[in-house]
Amino acid sequence: MKKRMAVYICCMSILCVLIAGQSRVTAQEVSKEGTTQEVSGEETTQEETAAAGSTMTESTDRILANGLFSVTMPEEVEGLYVGLIDDRSIFICDKKSREEGAPGMVFEISAKEPTEEYCYIPSLKKYGELTSSDGTIYDMTFRKPTDAQASYKDGKRSETYDKLLDSGVQVMGTIAGTKGGFYTAGAGIKGEDLYQDVLKKYVTAINEKWNSALLEEEGMSPAYELIGKIYGEAALDRICYAYSDLTDEGVEELLVGEIPDGEQVFKIYDIYTIKEHKPVHVLSGWNENWYVAGELYLYNVYRGLNGEEYWSVHSPDYSIVYEKTKGYSNGMDIFVIDPSRNEDQPWFFYNGPDNWKNVSREEYEERYNRIVKVKEIEPKPLSELADDR
Structure with a gap:
């Protein structure tokens, strides 16, 4: 658990540096x-x-x-x-x-x-x-x-x-x-006009069964290797994409990820934005650490093997845009459920090293429901693109 937490905090630190009809x-x-x-x-x-x-x-x-x-x-x-x-x-x-x-x-x-x-x-x-x-x-x-x-x-x-x-x-x-x-x-705004070459590379990666090393070398999440191994030819039906203007600058970002069985939230493993009229890969996650698009914020989620779960709240403007960052953040407001810290009362607010606040379930859910509002996004499977090739 300490190792996973160290990895998670490291990821958060890196994130804060990056945070960085037509006529x-x-x-x-x-x-x-x-x-x-x-x-x-x-x-x-x-x-x-x-x-x-x-x-x-x-x-x-x-x-x-x-x-x-x-x-x-x-x-x-x-x-x-x-x-x-x-x-x-x-x-x-x-x-x-x-x-x-x-x-x-x-x-x-x-x-x-x-x-x-x-x-x-x-x-x-x-x-x-x-x-x-x-x-x-x-x-x-x-x-x-x-x-x-x-x-x-x-x-x-x-x-x-x-x-x-x-x-x-x-x-x-x-x-x-x-x-x-x-x-x-309307030029240079809609995702369908901006990211087709990027999506074609994902279809190729799944069809050719790229391993995690090659995926990361190509700037893609290693999560797709495991999905490919589990679902084989059906992996293209599992991996989804969507477009959404997360930064509210008028230009849609590309989101790639999956909706696991039994869940409704779109787990985002890769996020792309546009810089100088070209797609740029800005954030990447994996099977235990992914992103969720919110109405006001971007959430980085870590879910461990022992039931621990962390939801970190960030400003999309600060987190997504790489060198296009606006230079400010809404801070690291992290919601934690971790039975290893308190089995009887596993709900915490985390605001930095050694700053844990153990709270009741009612207090946790009140604040969580007030801040964590998932954006309505309708992702499409990569198989739809593969069928059009």
Whole structure:
């Protein structure tokens, strides 16, 4: 048990280190009225997000455009906003808030290179991809402001602010390429478009009966060797995959694992995400140590041979994204059932070395049920992919 616990704590330490319909559109002709002028970037909070020394353009036109893309504001919000425009971003600000001396940022639409660590930015989500005239591919993203960037007079949001915020998704639907570029809505987001080559490798591994050493060499969990030995040709029916946006950045992750007999939870042995438009393997487990996707958190589960069970709670943003980490965590909140520590009362909360709290079953279940909420995911067997080959 001590050896297993040491392995588990080691895994947790490594985890904390790692924790680290499409259509082309072009600029539309829309009648518009408004004004456009140059503004000193140093005067705005929004400028702080742009390159130092760059100049932003202020506009109240319905069509707002830079050298990469344009957006069209809805008629019903005309006169309520000010657009601040730089080379890659368009910031929509509440005109009333700005007149009252507040930054008033409502949302930002940006073309970001995939090498940028934009996952450090809260509430940012990808909606599609923009291909510029020189062939460069940008992620088109939507972001709500920080409190400092929004700032309302007397801490209250105006009605016009909320109306502009409600128009955000509609505005994203009007993105168009400029100067020969084009925008593809929904590109680079759905798992079925991103991970097919990865899944084909899993089918090959099962059919060719790869051993654990080869599986690990290829960046895959060794768990599939045992599944293959137990179920033989039926292993492809046992091993499942699913897509889910665990990090809430708009791009789905790939989850590979199994649903054992008598259980309903999808045990995830491998997790992939996208970095620079390519799949990256970020987390791996095995038969006794796997992952479960939650509504708010990612759970790392260890289940030993002597009835001990550990559920470790992590932020998906912190745990999944490898070098794309957002750099913060919800901590290591670990739920433990371990009869070897107390046979009569085996329920514990664990918060670090030598920090065990033995609790009653009622207290354990109340906290566990409040924090551990499994995400509804419908995995599909790998055999479906094999049949399509």
